[in-house]
Amino acid sequence: MSGVTFGDQLVRSVTMDSDLSNKEGYAVKLDATDDNNVDLTEDSAAFPFPLLDCGDGSSSKYTGSIVYGGRAKVKLGGTVAPGDKLTATTAGVWIKTVTNTQHYGAVAAAIGVSGDIIEVIVERGTVAA
16 A cells, blocks of 8 residues: 555644554554554544555664545455445554544545555544534
């Protein structure tokens, strides 16, 4: 998935405190104290972002990029349908958002099941209570 773009994709460079090699399409969150750092997420108080490029792990500080707008490909952790709002599990895979007041970071653009990689529209929001 690295380097693949879908339409008007908005991308931001980030660093990671841990090696996220082979985690393209997983959900990450921006660190609360250093918003240039990211890590895998499951945090209803944070908006998840798709990890586009996770670097090569060749240094102690890993660099990569996240998608914050446009379209991206994500790795699923459950069944989704087009239009479903997606959030993240503790493993960083994307699932349908069902909990009131939970933040989401993408909207499914295709049908998929756990383990699939699908296209999404990157959009941040909160499920209404």
